[in-house]
Amino acid sequence: MNAPMQANPVRAEQLERLREMVGLLEAGDDTAFEARFAGFVQAREQGLFVTVGRLTRELHDAMRGLSFDQHLSTLADREIPDACSRLDYVAKVTEEAAHKTLDLVEQCQKLTQDIVVATHDISAACHRAHVYAGSPYSLSGLVVSVDETRDHIVNSAAQLRERLSNLAQAQEYQDLAGQVIKRVTQLVKSVERALIDLLRAAGGGAVVQTRPPTVESAAAAEPAGGILHGPAVSGVTPTAVSQDDADALLAELGF
Amino acid sequence: MDKNLRILIVDDFSTMRRIVKNLLADLGFTNTQEADDGKTAWPMLQAGGFDFVVTDWNMPGMTGIDLLKAIRGEPKLAGLPVLMVTAEAQRDQIIEAAKAGVNGYIIKPFTAVTLKEKLDKIFARMAEAA
Numbered sequence: 001m002n003a004p005m006q007a008n009p010v011r012a013e014q015l016e017r018l019r020e021m022v023g024l025l026e027a028g029d030d031t032a033f034e035a036r037f038a039g040f041v042q043a044r045e046q047g048l049f050v051t052v053g054r055l056t057r058e059l060h061d062a063m064r065g066l067s068f069d070q071h072l073s074t075l076a077d078r079e080i081p082d083a084c085s086r087l088d089y090v091a092k093v094t095e096e097a098a099h100k101t102l103d104l105v106e107q108c109q110k111l112t113q114d115i116v117v118a119t120h121d122i123s124a125a126c127h128r129a130h131v132y133a134g135s136p137y138s139l140s141g142l143v144v145s146v147d148e149t150r151d152h153i154v155n156s157a158a159q160l161r162e163r164l165s166n167l168a169q170a171q172e173y174q175d176l177a178g179q180v181i182k183r184v185t186q187l188v189k190s191v192e193r194a195l196i197d198l199l200r201a202a203g204g205g206a207v208v209q210t211r212p213p214t215v216e217s218a219a220a221a222e223p224a225g226g227i228l229h230g231p232a233v234s235g236v237t238p239t240a241v242s243q244d245d246a247d248a249l250l251a252e253l254g255f
Numbered sequence: 256m257d258k259n260l261r262i263l264i265v266d267d268f269s270t271m272r273r274i275v276k277n278l279l280a281d282l283g284f285t286n287t288q289e290a291d292d293g294k295t296a297w298p299m300l301q302a303g304g305f306d307f308v309v310t311d312w313n314m315p316g317m318t319g320i321d322l323l324k325a326i327r328g329e330p331k332l333a334g335l336p337v338l339m340v341t342a343e344a345q346r347d348q349i350i351e352a353a354k355a356g357v358n359g360y361i362i363k364p365f366t367a368v369t370l371k372e373k374l375d376k377i378f379a380r381m382a383e384a385a
Contacts, residue, residue: 093364165367168277172364175268176342179313228313231342231363240344243362243369249346250360253353 059201072198075191082236083184089233090177097173104167111163114156118149125149176231183230256378257306258283265289265296265310265319266340271363275309275340278367282374293317297325300332312341312348320348320355327356336377340365 017040024033125145132138232240241249262279264287266272272289279287288305290296294316300308308326310319317325319339326332338359339352349360358380359373 165277165281168274169367171270172274175266175271175274176363178268178270179342228318229343229345229348230313232344237344239346241346241349241362242344243365245346246344246349246360246362249349250353253350255353255359 059198072194075187075194079187080191083187085236086180086184086233089231089236090180093173093177097170100170101167104163104170108160108163108167111156111160115153118152118156121149121152122146179230180233259286260284260306261304262287262307262309263290263296263299263305265291265293265308265314265322267291267311267314271311271340275370278370279309281367282371293319293322293325296322300326300335301329303331305335308335308337309340310337312339312343312352320352323352323355323357336381338373338377340370 017036021033021036021040024030024036122145125142128145129138129142132141229237229240231237262284264272264275264279266275266289269291272291276287276289279285288299290299292314293310296308296310297317299305308322310322312319319341323337323339326335326337336358337356338361339357340361340363342363344362352360358377361369361373
């Protein structure tokens, strides 16, 4: 046990100092013990400060050397606020879609109620025809009532159908929100990779420089064929055009 | 217009495929099939029998623009009408699609009216050309 300890000069010195302190304690020399002990702790603390200082300098050098500071500042200055704007967009489209869906559901409920009322009208007309059976007007009255009510029901059904189509259309938010969320997920992954690289660099281990990808490069990495922008998010993709602009552009190109 | 037209809907989001399918059904086009990206769509198109393609742009595997280029590059498919329905809304992208030979370009989010307008326009041009 003693051999390897004594082979290390720092350990041997520490052991010597500790033995001296034990000796002082046993001899009852508290004042001398306190002085030695304080000196011992101070030496340890100074070592710690030196180590922290060295690590900080190494981290700084590593960041400069690998341009991490630049990549991280790009992520912090541009990519993260962009991601926040994109998530705000997701919140906005999902809220709009939810309201639109609920509005349409309420309108459909009203229309089904109209149809129920119309069938009650037919029942009432049948009842009148039955009561006044034999009267020359009973049958023609029934026919008029049924005709009117039928038109009413056909009209309600057409309105219901239109609203159901609009309901289906309202679900398009899922595609747009989904595309945006995928992009933000890629950004989060790139931030994670950048931080891991930074930790590796700080730890003094083998540093593999992996340039943290931006949202654009991450998006481009997935599908083949150039940089894609995804859904137009105001403030983030200011160069996006509207359907009317697109139509005008295509018309210019002879479409 | 022949309502029995066989239409291939290509989009990686199943919700959007269902929406487009639903809108087309509303317009009377019920003979539709779906593919989740260009890679899946390509062998389906090569197998033949499709009269119209509605495709997204941004998809994993094979994008809509690459699918369009592949269609135009394949002699037996080169004349197939392609309508792009995409969230990609940059001027240069619309120009790229036009150069690649797209027949119509719809930017998401879109309305049923826009879809009908673009389909009518494509069919009218096809009728003119015929």
